[in-house]
Amino acid sequence: MRKAIYPGSFDPITNGHLDIIARGCTLFDEVVVAVLNNPDKSSMFTVEERCEMLREVLPQASNCRIEVDSFQGLLVDYAKKKKAIAIVRGIRAISDYEYELQMALMNRRLAPELETIFLMSGEAFSYISSRLVKQIFNLGGKIEGLVPSLVEQRMTDKLASKTRRG
Numbered sequence: 331m332r333k334a335i336y337p338g339s340f341d342p343i344t345n346g347h348l349d350i351i352a353r354g355c356t357l358f359d360e361v362v363v364a365v366l367n368n369p370d371k372s373s374m375f376t377v378e379e380r381c382e383m384l385r386e387v388l389p390q391a392s393n394c395r396i397e398v399d400s401f402q403g404l405l406v407d408y409a410k411k412k413k414a415i416a417i418v419r420g421i422r423a424i425s426d427y428e429y430e431l432q433m434a435l436m437n438r439r440l441a442p443e444l445e446t447i448f449l450m451s452g453e454a455f456s457y458i459s460s461r462l463v464k465q466i467f468n469l470g471g472k473i474e475g476l477v478p479s480l481v482e483q484r485m486t487d488k489l490a491s492k493t494r495r496g
């Protein structure tokens with residue numbers, strides 16, 4: 331049973347994340363999509379909302395099992411608890427590499443038995459990030475094709491409820 335953790339903020343999940351999950355699924359029997367619960371970071375969606383959206387947009391039938399979960403604290407401790415053998419991270423461009431390398435080497439220092447596997451996202455997704463999606467959305471731009479339509483709807487609902495509350 332080869333299990334990997336795919337950790338991230340997923341605020342919100344993008345089509346780029348879905349691409350990495352699909353690629354991870356070709357390599358592992360189980361992929362745990364793990365949403366970081368970080369109370370210090372302000373986010374558009376709560377951890378529960380992010381997990382719910384993930385569960386709704388992830389493929390139901392797949393060769394590998396996909397679990398959605400959230401975690402707090404050190405990623406390596408969570409990975410050990412879940413008995414995972416690897417951490418999956420997506421790399422879009424060279425600019426991602428420095429940050430990812432630093433995290434991977436730090437995680438290796440903390441847990442040498444845990445490998446970090448970098449997967450290259452498809453070219454069509456190489457410029458998508460949750461941060462840019464939120465920025466474009468908040469400025470009234472079109473985000474169709476960047477996130478699943480359910481996520482776009484939840485973003486619209488979130489904005490409407492914020493506007494109502496003033």
Ligand code: PNS
Pocket residue numbers: 337338339340366403404405406432433434436437
């Ligand atoms: O989607 P993100 O925000 O780039 O994901 C970053 C994440 C969640 C992978 C990273 O912040 C993380 O692993 N946080 C947990 C705390 C931890 O283990 N820190 C040490 C990492 S070297």
